[in-house]
Amino acid sequence: MSRQDVTTGKAFDTKRFLEDRWPEPENLRAFLATYGKTIRVGTIVQWYRREQIPAEWLPVILGFLAAENGGRDVLGPYLR
Numbered sequence: 001m002s003r004q005d006v007t008t009g010k011a012f013d014t015k016r017f018l019e020d021r022w023p024e025p026e027n028l029r030a031f032l033a034t035y036g037k038t039i040r041v042g043t044i045v046q047w048y049r050r051e052q053i054p055a056e057w058l059p060v061i062l063g064f065l066a067a068e069n070g071g072r073d074v075l076g077p078y079l080r
């Protein structure tokens with residue numbers, strides 16, 4: 001764990017998680033749309049800028065990812 005991780009208290013690399021899976025906010029918007037979830041791309045842009053996914057959206061995204069990945073762990077690489 002880097003010193004920065006200790007001082008910021010971040011245990012999860014949200015920015016890398018988002019950018020690895022959806023290089024652009026529009027990609028995440030489209031991903032969610034395939035499951036019938038609508039959200040403005042401008043809202044998702046703010047997630048990228050803040051490097052945070054709101055608590056009400058994180059389980060939705062993780063659930064869809066798990067379904068697409070056969071239930072495999074999708075978070076391990078992003079834990080600090």
